[in-house]
Structures are given as structure tokens and as C-alpha cells.
Amino acid sequence: MKILPALSLLIPVAVAIWPLPKSYTSGDTVLFIEDNVHVTYNGVSSHSILIIQKGHGTVNSTSPSTASEIVQTAIQRTYETLFSKNFIPWKFHPRNSDFEPSTENKKYITSITLTQTAADPENIFQAPVGEVDESYFLSLIESGKVTIKAKSSIGLARGLTTFTQLFFKHTEGCVYTTLAPVEISDEPKFAHRGINMDTARNYFDVDDIKRIIDAAAYNKFNRFHIHITDSQSWPLVIPSMPDLATKGAYRKDLVYTPEQVADIQRYGGLLGVQVFLEIDMPGHTSSIWFSRPELITAFNEEAWDTYAAEPPSGTLKLNSTEVYDFLDEMLDDLLPRLSPYTGYFHSGGDEVNIQAYLLDETVRSNDTAVLQPLMEKFVQRNHDQIREKGLTPIVWEEMLLTWNVSLGKDVIVQTWQSDEAVAAVTEKGYKALVGNYNYWYLDCGNGQWLDFPPSSSEKYWPYNDYCFPRHNWRVMYSYDPLHGVPPEAHHLVVGGEAHIWAEQTDPVNIDNMVWPRACAAAEVLWSGAKDETGGNRSQTEASPRLSEMRERLVARGVMAHPIQMPYCIMNGTQCGLDH
Amino acid sequence: MKILPALSLLIPVAVAIWPLPKSYTSGDTVLFIEDNVHVTYNGVSSHSILIIQKGHGTVNSTSPSTASEIVQTAIQRTYETLFSKNFIPWKFHPRNSDFEPSTENKKYITSITLTQTAADPENIFQAPVGEVDESYFLSLIESGKVTIKAKSSIGLARGLTTFTQLFFKHTEGCVYTTLAPVEISDEPKFAHRGINMDTARNYFDVDDIKRIIDAAAYNKFNRFHIHITDSQSWPLVIPSMPDLATKGAYRKDLVYTPEQVADIQRYGGLLGVQVFLEIDMPGHTSSIWFSRPELITAFNEEAWDTYAAEPPSGTLKLNSTEVYDFLDEMLDDLLPRLSPYTGYFHSGGDEVNIQAYLLDETVRSNDTAVLQPLMEKFVQRNHDQIREKGLTPIVWEEMLLTWNVSLGKDVIVQTWQSDEAVAAVTEKGYKALVGNYNYWYLDCGNGQWLDFPPSSSEKYWPYNDYCFPRHNWRVMYSYDPLHGVPPEAHHLVVGGEAHIWAEQTDPVNIDNMVWPRACAAAEVLWSGAKDETGGNRSQTEASPRLSEMRERLVARGVMAHPIQMPYCIMNGTQCGLDH
The missing domain is CATH 3.30.379.10 (Chitobiase/beta-hexosaminidase domain 2-like)
Incomplete structure (x- = not known):
């Protein structure tokens, strides 16, 4: 009988548990x-x-x-x-x-x-x-x-x-x-181990989403975050406001009904994967315009890059009683249906573009001194309502770090821009989620999807998508959620998420975009990023184990891509080199 | 009735023929x-x-x-x-x-x-x-x-x-x-419009190959090049030498029988896609070692990077009568079975590593002055036999440009390293195929598959695969086969190929790796890279047409990835910007 410490390079390939047990x-x-x-x-x-x-x-x-x-x-x-x-x-x-x-x-x-x-x-x-x-x-x-x-x-x-x-x-x-x-x-290292899936840039069938959740559970993820609406489409059916989805979805039938949302949540819940939704606000909301144009400012401006990170531009007005009434009603409809299956609701808050409020007749300003109190009020109103329904808010880092909103200490702050953001969030005493886009954004690297003539500025040229290049599993695996966070704040890093934004991902290629690369995040979150020596875990040890996990995913119907050719995994470490 | 010149930006999305007609x-x-x-x-x-x-x-x-x-x-x-x-x-x-x-x-x-x-x-x-x-x-x-x-x-x-x-x-x-x-x-611009598929690093079923050929024909490709053997596996059954595949394939049953090869060739032929094989020689042959170790030198050396571009190292001995006898017999068996369905046979010749011949007891030298006459003899012997069987040889550029082999003028020289190589080949009066790896290698960009410890030289670090990053369709589309070739030599550029090497590609992800990006190569080869003004074709015009071609490929069962989200293709050119 072999005694195999978890980190030994001697682990036989056959003992290929992923993520690595303690x-x-x-x-x-x-x-x-x-x-x-x-x-x-x-x-x-x-x-x-x-x-x-x-x-x-x-x-x-x-x-x-x-x-x-x-x-x-x-x-x-x-x-x-x-x-x-x-x-x-x-x-x-x-x-x-x-x-x-x-x-x-x-x-x-x-x-x-x-x-x-x-x-x-x-x-x-x-x-x-x-x-x-x-x-x-x-x-x-x-x-x-x-x-x-x-x-x-x-x-x-x-x-x-x-x-x-x-x-x-x-x-x-x-x-x-x-x-x-x-x-x-x-036992797991981190308590929140998630995947964030964007179902707004492209629509995914319930079965597609369940297939991702099934594979997530098989990697011991325990959270599934659905970024369910965005500027491009609003597929979420709100029964009291039927036009939101009927007019805002890509197609009348490409929607998520209350029954389907509950079905997805229950499916995840039974696999130990808590499913929570995000309605990203106040930016990333222009799809509301299709049913309620009076709520949105700067909709679909031609020079969209002045008003948004990607087309179409548009944001909820920031000082509008109509918007507040809308949110009251919409969230009152939605949240009680979500709460049987989750303790969380994500109110978004990333990439708010201040220029858009120059066009907002309720504000007419891009001065953050004017905008900040309005944002504070907007977020607090949302969070009060979320808490009233028995849920805990999650927000993107900008609400805390850029907008300085005085969030309740119950709120989980989801970082994405840097390791420094994680340190800053925990320094303020908030619980943080990690997912640095330079490591854990799964959508990166397909190159520019925007159509620009060759004369355009270099910024838009084919290789220059915002998070080029593609992060392969080794890059994802090298990411330490605790990097730059002082030990006394480690307990505030409650976990993290790998992200699949859907500008160039739809049901045809999502498996291949997510798997097996998200497995690297799963192992970092379950087993920790560091080995016993305090260094990064060995990719040489992990590589054949991940190849085996990939085969197990394929066997369960997930179209995960290979990370090495059979020659390599047949031959131990012969696809490495010692010098 | 609208008169639509082929290059107009006014082409309605619905007229989305790909490649663009003349x-x-x-x-x-x-x-x-x-x-x-x-x-x-x-x-x-x-x-x-x-x-x-x-x-x-x-x-x-x-x-x-x-x-x-x-x-x-x-x-x-x-x-x-x-x-x-x-x-x-x-x-x-x-x-x-x-x-x-x-x-x-x-x-x-x-x-x-x-x-x-x-x-x-x-x-x-x-x-x-x-x-x-x-x-x-x-x-x-x-x-x-x-x-x-x-x-x-x-x-x-x-x-x-x-x-x-x-x-x-x-x-x-x-x-x-x-x-x-x-x-x-x-009518097509170029006469040889091909895809080169590697079935040696990973094995693909006949149905996988036919699916690629079907999609190729749907893009008006007319050549399908199968790089059927390499150092990692020899899946090609040679009936007179059964051990070659039985021992050299990844698994005894992961082979291509004569009947299967003929089936693939006939399938392609009936779609107007001529299928020809490559046996890459003298490098890229170490899988022969499993059945005929006496023919291979420098097999599976630990410091493989001294002797090969990737593991395992190994090459056919360069001055061996046993090797010559083997080639006589092997090609005599193979070629007559191929010739009913093609006029070509590719004898390889890329990435020959001269250090390997230091270990070759028939040579014991890495001096190109010693090696060149032996290479000349090796290639001429192959080409004589290929011609004898009624076929025309194709070789990789190194045989002409690095090794200065005095090729017959019937030979087609396949370039891959640079535009300068195309110009050099045509300057010598040879027919050239294009496929610059910085543009038309479909495998690039998944990141390093070799397992190296973090202490390794930066060259091997995750992003540094040999042709990082991934070439998106816009990059492929911007490639001009005639770039740097003087007009009087244009007729010698007979076409080109997009390449899918299979280190990180197997049947699960090949569709997504090849399609729709290879469509960009298809249009360059059929319609030409330049528009009426002599500039690159407009990506803004091509983008919605390619999105539509992608949907047609998905409808025929090909898992081609999306290049834009529905929001963009629903809205004309709103995912561009004029400044």
C-alpha cells in the first residue's frame, strides 16, 4: 500500500481525483x-x-x-x-x-x-x-x-x-x-466556489444550463451565478410585467419562465450547487428599453463607446421615481420566487458609465459629486428590498471601490478587475469574491467581435479584445485568490467565480469554452492555490489528473476540449522537460 | 431589382453567399x-x-x-x-x-x-x-x-x-x-483551396473526417490534405506491414484501413474535394519505431527539444538501405491504392532536426554539407517512386528553401513559415501553396500544452505556444496569399491551405477549432483577398455573411462557434464604430 501525500509528484495517474482531496x-x-x-x-x-x-x-x-x-x-x-x-x-x-x-x-x-x-x-x-x-x-x-x-x-x-x-x-x-x-x-478551502454564466448576450436552453451545473457539481463547485439579463436581451419572464421579456428577449420564446428558473434552481440545489440570479443595474440594462423606453437613458447611441463598454449603450435613469417604481414592482415579483432556493441576489453594479447621465433628464450631469448620492440611494433601495425578501445582496466591486457606496456588511463584494481590488474590499471589512479577469474570464482570447474598418484605432484590431489572450488552464490554475491579501483578512475572501461572458459563446460552443478550464478554478477554490511548500501547485502533477477529469466530463456528455494529446498522457511526464 | 456589386457595403444580410461570388x-x-x-x-x-x-x-x-x-x-x-x-x-x-x-x-x-x-x-x-x-x-x-x-x-x-x-x-x-x-x-481565384488535418496527434473517426470534408465542400474548398502519420502515432494500415499500425497507432483499433481511406477519398471526390495523404518524412516519423526500431534514430530522447520540435524525438535514418527498402515497400503498397482518387502525394519534409543525425550511426554528423546530399537522395528516391505511381509530389518549404533539394518542377511546395517563403519558392519557379502559420494555423492560441515547472525558461510559459495567440477569423481573412509575390509570379501561387494540427484537438472539439474560422480562408482562396480597390476586403461586409454561414454549418451538424452575439447580427452594423 502506497502512502500518497496529496502533493506528491508520485501520485499515479490513476488516482486522479479532481479537485485534489486534502x-x-x-x-x-x-x-x-x-x-x-x-x-x-x-x-x-x-x-x-x-x-x-x-x-x-x-x-x-x-x-x-x-x-x-x-x-x-x-x-x-x-x-x-x-x-x-x-x-x-x-x-x-x-x-x-x-x-x-x-x-x-x-x-x-x-x-x-x-x-x-x-x-x-x-x-x-x-x-x-x-x-x-x-x-x-x-x-x-x-x-x-x-x-x-x-x-x-x-x-x-x-x-x-x-x-x-x-x-x-x-x-x-x-x-x-x-x-x-x-x-x-x-474539505474545501473556500466556501463560495462558483461559475458565473451570461444568458443575456446569448440565450441558452434550460438543458444547456443544467449540463453546465451538472459538470460544475462534478467539480465540487457549490454556486451557480446566472447573469440573466443585460443590455442585449432580457430573457427573464416577470409575470406582472410580461412585456419585459416578450419585447426584450431576443425572441418571444427565448425566455426563462418562473417555472424554468425554479427548475434550474432546484436542479442545482439537489446537487449542492446554490443557484442565484443577477440583474445587473443600473448599467447593462438597455434591453428594458424595448418595453419601457422611459426608464432608460442614452439608449443605443451611435457613438456607443462614449456611453457604454459595448453596444448597445443605455442605462437606467438614476434619479427617476418611475425607475424606482419599476424596481419595486419587478423585484417584488421576482425575489419571492427565488428565495426558496437561494440566500443571495446579485444586484450588479459593474461598468457604470457616467457620460450616460449627461443625457438623463433626471440628472443631466457626469459629475461624480452629483452622481454618487444618487447611486448610493439607488443601491440602498435595491438592497433594502433584497433584504426584505430574506436575501443577501451581492454587488460588483465598483459599487464599493469606485462609487464608495456605504454597503451593509452583509453584502458580498464580487471583484473582477485586479488582485488589488480583493485586498481593498477586505481592507474595508467586506466579504470578497475573486475572479480576476486576467485569469478567470473564460471568454477571453477569441479576438475582437466588433466590426471595425482597418483604419480604426489599433485598440480595436483583431487581437485586441478587452482580455486577450485566452487564459489556458495553466494560467487559471496559477491564480491565487489570496494574493496580496494580508493573512488577517483571508477569512473575508469567501471564494470566487470563473466567468463565461457570452459575446462569442452560445449553446454550440459553451461546453468547450467552460470545460475543462473551469476545473482549474474548481481545484484552486476547493484545494487552495498553494501546495505545502507555499508555492503554486505543480502543473506537472495536475496535468494528467485534469486530462482524466476531462475524459470523465466527456463521458457525461460535456464537450470539454483536450489539454494534451494521448501521447503525453500515455507517457507520464514525457511532455515536460527538466531544463 | 437591386444591382449589387460584389463588394458593396449595401449587400443585404440575406444575400449571404459564402464565399463571395465574383x-x-x-x-x-x-x-x-x-x-x-x-x-x-x-x-x-x-x-x-x-x-x-x-x-x-x-x-x-x-x-x-x-x-x-x-x-x-x-x-x-x-x-x-x-x-x-x-x-x-x-x-x-x-x-x-x-x-x-x-x-x-x-x-x-x-x-x-x-x-x-x-x-x-x-x-x-x-x-x-x-x-x-x-x-x-x-x-x-x-x-x-x-x-x-x-x-x-x-x-x-x-x-x-x-x-x-x-x-x-x-x-x-x-x-x-x-x-x-x-x-x-x-469562379475561383485559386486552384488549390485546402484544409490540412492532422490525424496523428489525435485520432479521428472516419465520420469526423467526413464531417469536416462536407463543411469544406460547402465552403467550396477543393482539396483535403490528411497529415495521416506523425511521431506520436501511425494510424495508417499498410497491409504488407501490419505491425506499423498495430504497434504504432494509439490503439490497435484506432486505425485507417485501406477501405476507410478509399471511402474518405471517394466521399471527398464526389463533393469535388480531392483527398490526398501526407506521410511526413524524414522527421515526424518516430511512431515507426514501435514496429521498426532499427529505422529510427534519436527515438524518444529525454532532452527531446535538442532533437525535435516536440516530443517524442526521432527521425528516419538518413543513409540507411533498410530505410530505403522500407520506403520502397511501404509506398509500393500505399500509393497504388491512393491514385484512383488523387493526383498528389505529400512527402512532408518540415522541421528536420539536424542534431538527430549525430545519433544516426549511418551518418554521425550534424554538418549540413554532409547531410544535404543524403537528404537530396532521400527526397529524390521518394519523388521518383511517387511519380512512378502516377502521382505528383508535394513537399514542405524546408526541402527547397532550407535543404536546397533540386526538386522537379512538377513538385508543389507548401509554405508555412512566412510570406517571404512564398516569394522565394515562386522566385525559384516552383508552384507554391500558402498558409502562413501566423494567419492560417487554426490550432494556435490554446496556450502551452507542455508540462513545465514554473522555474522553466519563459519560452515555455503558459501563453507561449509556438504560434500564440489564437488567430480569429478577422486575422485569417486579412491574409493575402499574394503578399510580397511579384505579379509575374502570381500564377505560381496555386492556392493554399488552412491547417488544423491536433495537439489540443480531438473529435470533441475539432468542429469548433476549424469552423467558422476556416471559412475565412475559403473566401480568400475562392474570392481573393483584395477588393476592387486593391485593399483588404471589408470585415464589416463579411461579418454578417460569415455569421449566416456559421448558422448554415450548425444546421448541417457542424459545431461551429459564433463570431458575434445575436444583438450584433440583428442590427446590421451597430457592432461597429465609425471613429
Whole structure:
């Protein structure tokens, strides 16, 4: 039996758990697993679990408790992953090697015992950062007994996710591990581990979004942030204001109904991924113009770059009772429908363009001394309403760092522009999310999408999109959320998000844009950016593990791109060089 | 009726033929088309055509002539494209606009008359550059009669491809054009318009390759170059040397059999896309070591960067009778099977590493004065054998420009390193292919795939892959094959290729890596890089047309990525800026 410290370069490729567990040991005994394996949860082998494992049904939504639902979903997902969405790991062994275990005299996993040692928070779907203990302990002994213990249902789900990554499909169709005995103790470094998906620049079907959430959960992400509206389209149905989506969506039918939003939230919630929405305000709102032109100033100006970061320009008026009435009504409609499944609502606040308020008849000024009190009032009104509905606000960094809005200390501030912003937010005593666009913006690098004649200023030329070049997984992996933050403020860095903005991403290519690169962010957020020596984690160690995770994602129907050719992953570290 | 010069910025988005025809006019009369439309080819309404249009069969391979097969394939493809692989163009019209024609009192396309005015070359599948006249004339008059005239069967196929791009799917399911009357005269600028696909760094199924060829034909490419072997794998089955693939492929079953190669070649040939193979020699051959280690020197050296551009190192020995015997036998087996479907064979010749020959016991030298005569002999032997089998050699530029091999003037020299290389090749009087890696390498920009510790030299750091960054379509579109070539040598620039090397590309992401960016190369090669003023073609004009071509590719099952969000293409040129 090999004792493998988590950071050793000696980790055999086969033990390719992603993200890296806090500690584990494994051996080299082969065990097979079959779909009649006996699973118990807190001593109960429920009928519903049996129904699930035989593939006769899905999770019964009338189950007695949320914890039970989450665990049953995790068990169902474990069966699917092991028996329907698994892969033959030929790429991870030398060419034409006889790498598969003998299928004679098979020994089997005999039981899976799931033990939850504490009660879940009252409503785990809404739990704030840090209130769900996601740690787990996993033991797989050579006699075939599997034990997973956790303090929460989501901890058990995380443990089962890890469990599936011990197993491979055999060319004869059966499923095996070569790693028994295994013992793993694991817990996340950061409490908020998210992906932010833009569904406004392009529309994505509910199934596309669920596919991203499924892969996110498989990487132990626990937050899914939907940037659901923006200047280009408003796909979110607000039943009391039907024109918002009917006129503001790209097409009448490319919308998210209340039922679909709840479906997405519930889908995520059952996978331990809390889904929250962002309505970005006051900028990034020009799609409201299509139904309520009186609320928007500087709409679709020809010289859009004077008034916005990208076309079309337009922003909510900043000192308008009509805008306030609109927000009262719109958020009163929306927020109570979101709160059963999340504790958060993101009110946006990035890239506010002050020139737009020169055209706003309620303001007529681009003087920040005039604008700041109006912004303060605007944000506080939003946040009061958000809190009144039982939710905690999240805002983009500019509201604090540029506009100096006196945010409540409950607010989470999402940074994106720099590591300095993280330090500045925490210095002011606020909880911060990281996601520096030079590292964790997944959309970068496709080059300019704006159409400019060759005579245009160089700034717009093909390579010069705002965050060129593409950040490959190594760049994302080298990003330390705590960089530049003094140790006494580390606790305020509650986590971060990888971002997929959708100017050049739609359902056809989103998988490839997000995966497997977002896995790098997942590991940084779960396992931390630094190894035991305090240096960046080794890309050489991570590389074959990520290639294996990529194969697992492909096996579950996610079109993740390869990061190395088979020659490299077949041959250990031969695609590196020591000098 | 609008008269639309091909280069006008006034081209309505709906007339989005890609690549741009040499000249056309169109109107605004609506005509529908149904799958019982009467099609004749040189006056014959053949039974087989009727069978195809009713979907009861595929092309009958016992058809009387190749020309008839090509035309029948084109007709079948036209039906599939119009009625099964079409799209609703909502993205190309203002939000929520009523853009579709009324379906009351429909007028129809009444007949499609295909006239071939000259006989095809004796074996059109093998035709050398310039010997197939691909020009066509297309007329669609308001009464519903369609006439396509061409001098060759492939010209008719090109005309039918253009024809399908006049039509859209209606939400009610029918198919229409809004552009009658239409008159188009068209012909290609360059004779060799190709894609080069690497099937050695990663393996691709025959269906993956056919999908790329299908999309290539839809962009009027006429060549498909398969870089079928390389140092990482040898997937090509040579029946007289079974171990080559059995041991040299990534997996015993990840191979291309003679039947599969012929199937791919025939598939391309019937679409007017000549498929030829490359066996890259003498470098890029280390996969031969797995079956014939005695033929390879410097195999898999640890300091691979001393001996090769990427791992594993290894090259055919340069002065070995065993190597010569191997090549005699291997090419004698292979070439006669290729020649029914192509006039070309690519013998490689790029990136030969002279240090490797220090380890070659048949040479023991890195002195180019010693190596050059051996290389001369090596290449001449290959080319003699290629010619003997009725094929014309293609080589990479280094054989001429670095090694000064006295190539026959029949040889086509494929450049990749610079525009200067094109000028140098033509100055020596050779036919040149273009494809400067700073413009037309589709694999660039994913960042480093080699695993290096952070302490490595900066050269290897994440962004520094050899051709970083990613070339977006605007960069590819700005590439002029004739740049730096004096007018009197233009006729020697016979065309070019876009390249997809497969270090980070496999079947999961290849569509997205190739499309729609390769379309930019297709248009440069068909329509020329320059407009009537002699300047680069306008990206502002091309952008919405390319977005539409992208939708047509997606409709045919190709996962091409978007280049702009719907907001931009719905709104004409509002995603540009005039200053």
C-alpha cells in the first residue's frame, strides 16, 4: 500500500481525483462494482434508492426531507456516473499495454454505507457561505465495504462524487477500481466556489444550463451565478410585467419562465450547487428599453463607446421615481420566487458609465459629486428590498471601490478587475469574491467581435479584445485568490467565480469554452492555490489528473476540449522537460 | 431589382453567399421550393435523381459516369441542405420583426436545369491544379425557372451549393428565398483551396473526417490534405506491414484501413474535394519505431527539444538501405491504392532536426554539407517512386528553401513559415501553396500544452505556444496569399491551405477549432483577398455573411462557434464604430 501525500509528484495517474482531496491514501487492489450494490443512508435502505438504482424512476419529489432528497440525488448520480457515464482509461496507460484487471474471480464492493453525523441547516438550499459543512470522510476497504461520513447531505454528495472518480469502465463492460484500500479526508478551502454564466448576450436552453451545473457539481463547485439579463436581451419572464421579456428577449420564446428558473434552481440545489440570479443595474440594462423606453437613458447611441463598454449603450435613469417604481414592482415579483432556493441576489453594479447621465433628464450631469448620492440611494433601495425578501445582496466591486457606496456588511463584494481590488474590499471589512479577469474570464482570447474598418484605432484590431489572450488552464490554475491579501483578512475572501461572458459563446460552443478550464478554478477554490511548500501547485502533477477529469466530463456528455494529446498522457511526464 | 456589386457595403444580410461570388445581382421576390421540384441534368431527369429526391436511396455507385455521380451527389446534397439542414434566419432580422414571407398564394421554383457544357477531364478525381473548371453561371428567374451552367460536373456542384444559400427555412416548415431574380457568375481565384488535418496527434473517426470534408465542400474548398502519420502515432494500415499500425497507432483499433481511406477519398471526390495523404518524412516519423526500431534514430530522447520540435524525438535514418527498402515497400503498397482518387502525394519534409543525425550511426554528423546530399537522395528516391505511381509530389518549404533539394518542377511546395517563403519558392519557379502559420494555423492560441515547472525558461510559459495567440477569423481573412509575390509570379501561387494540427484537438472539439474560422480562408482562396480597390476586403461586409454561414454549418451538424452575439447580427452594423 502506497502512502500518497496529496502533493506528491508520485501520485499515479490513476488516482486522479479532481479537485485534489486534502489527504488520501490508496492501494492497488482491484475491486469491481455492480449496480445491485447495497446502499444505506443513516441505516436505511430506502425503497426509493432501490427504484433509482434500477433505473425505474427519478428522485421522488415527495421525499420526506431535503437532506434525503439531496442524498438520493447523489446516489442516483453515482449510479449513472459509474454505470452509464464512465470511460475506458486507455489513454492513461502505455501504448498497447495490458492495463485492465482480469475479470476472473472478481471481488466486489459489497456495501456503501452513508452516514450523516449532523442535521442539515434548516433550509440547506438557502444556506449562506460557510454554513454548510461540505467535508467528508471516505473509506473503501479491501473486503469491499465503503463508508462515507459527513456532517451534511451535501458533504455526502461530495464524497460520492469523489467515490465515482475511483472507478473505470472495463472493455468487457464491467466497472472496477484498482485503488483499494482508499482512505480520504477532504474539505474545501473556500466556501463560495462558483461559475458565473451570461444568458443575456446569448440565450441558452434550460438543458444547456443544467449540463453546465451538472459538470460544475462534478467539480465540487457549490454556486451557480446566472447573469440573466443585460443590455442585449432580457430573457427573464416577470409575470406582472410580461412585456419585459416578450419585447426584450431576443425572441418571444427565448425566455426563462418562473417555472424554468425554479427548475434550474432546484436542479442545482439537489446537487449542492446554490443557484442565484443577477440583474445587473443600473448599467447593462438597455434591453428594458424595448418595453419601457422611459426608464432608460442614452439608449443605443451611435457613438456607443462614449456611453457604454459595448453596444448597445443605455442605462437606467438614476434619479427617476418611475425607475424606482419599476424596481419595486419587478423585484417584488421576482425575489419571492427565488428565495426558496437561494440566500443571495446579485444586484450588479459593474461598468457604470457616467457620460450616460449627461443625457438623463433626471440628472443631466457626469459629475461624480452629483452622481454618487444618487447611486448610493439607488443601491440602498435595491438592497433594502433584497433584504426584505430574506436575501443577501451581492454587488460588483465598483459599487464599493469606485462609487464608495456605504454597503451593509452583509453584502458580498464580487471583484473582477485586479488582485488589488480583493485586498481593498477586505481592507474595508467586506466579504470578497475573486475572479480576476486576467485569469478567470473564460471568454477571453477569441479576438475582437466588433466590426471595425482597418483604419480604426489599433485598440480595436483583431487581437485586441478587452482580455486577450485566452487564459489556458495553466494560467487559471496559477491564480491565487489570496494574493496580496494580508493573512488577517483571508477569512473575508469567501471564494470566487470563473466567468463565461457570452459575446462569442452560445449553446454550440459553451461546453468547450467552460470545460475543462473551469476545473482549474474548481481545484484552486476547493484545494487552495498553494501546495505545502507555499508555492503554486505543480502543473506537472495536475496535468494528467485534469486530462482524466476531462475524459470523465466527456463521458457525461460535456464537450470539454483536450489539454494534451494521448501521447503525453500515455507517457507520464514525457511532455515536460527538466531544463 | 437591386444591382449589387460584389463588394458593396449595401449587400443585404440575406444575400449571404459564402464565399463571395465574383458577380451577382438579386431582387426581392419571394419564391418557395418543394422537394418535388423538377431537376434535369443535360436534359435527363434520371430515375436515380428521383430516387434521391424522395429520400429512398443514396447515390448509386454503378452510375454510368463519374460526372453523373458527382452531379447526382450534388443534387442529393442540395435536397438535404434545403429540406433537412436548413435554418430559420431570425437572428438576421430586427428583434421581434415580422420577417418571414406570407405563406399564402405561394409561388414556386418550377424547375432546375443543370447544363454541363464540356466533358469532365478523363479522371476528374485525379485532376491536377487548374485542370477542373469550377466556374458556373446561375440564374433564377421570377417565374421560378432555375438554370445552372458549368463546364464541369464540379462546377455544377459549386453552383448548386450557392443555390442552397439563397434559401431559408420558414417557421411553418416550408423553404423559401426572398431574392428572386438572381443571376450569378462565379469562379475561383485559386486552384488549390485546402484544409490540412492532422490525424496523428489525435485520432479521428472516419465520420469526423467526413464531417469536416462536407463543411469544406460547402465552403467550396477543393482539396483535403490528411497529415495521416506523425511521431506520436501511425494510424495508417499498410497491409504488407501490419505491425506499423498495430504497434504504432494509439490503439490497435484506432486505425485507417485501406477501405476507410478509399471511402474518405471517394466521399471527398464526389463533393469535388480531392483527398490526398501526407506521410511526413524524414522527421515526424518516430511512431515507426514501435514496429521498426532499427529505422529510427534519436527515438524518444529525454532532452527531446535538442532533437525535435516536440516530443517524442526521432527521425528516419538518413543513409540507411533498410530505410530505403522500407520506403520502397511501404509506398509500393500505399500509393497504388491512393491514385484512383488523387493526383498528389505529400512527402512532408518540415522541421528536420539536424542534431538527430549525430545519433544516426549511418551518418554521425550534424554538418549540413554532409547531410544535404543524403537528404537530396532521400527526397529524390521518394519523388521518383511517387511519380512512378502516377502521382505528383508535394513537399514542405524546408526541402527547397532550407535543404536546397533540386526538386522537379512538377513538385508543389507548401509554405508555412512566412510570406517571404512564398516569394522565394515562386522566385525559384516552383508552384507554391500558402498558409502562413501566423494567419492560417487554426490550432494556435490554446496556450502551452507542455508540462513545465514554473522555474522553466519563459519560452515555455503558459501563453507561449509556438504560434500564440489564437488567430480569429478577422486575422485569417486579412491574409493575402499574394503578399510580397511579384505579379509575374502570381500564377505560381496555386492556392493554399488552412491547417488544423491536433495537439489540443480531438473529435470533441475539432468542429469548433476549424469552423467558422476556416471559412475565412475559403473566401480568400475562392474570392481573393483584395477588393476592387486593391485593399483588404471589408470585415464589416463579411461579418454578417460569415455569421449566416456559421448558422448554415450548425444546421448541417457542424459545431461551429459564433463570431458575434445575436444583438450584433440583428442590427446590421451597430457592432461597429465609425471613429
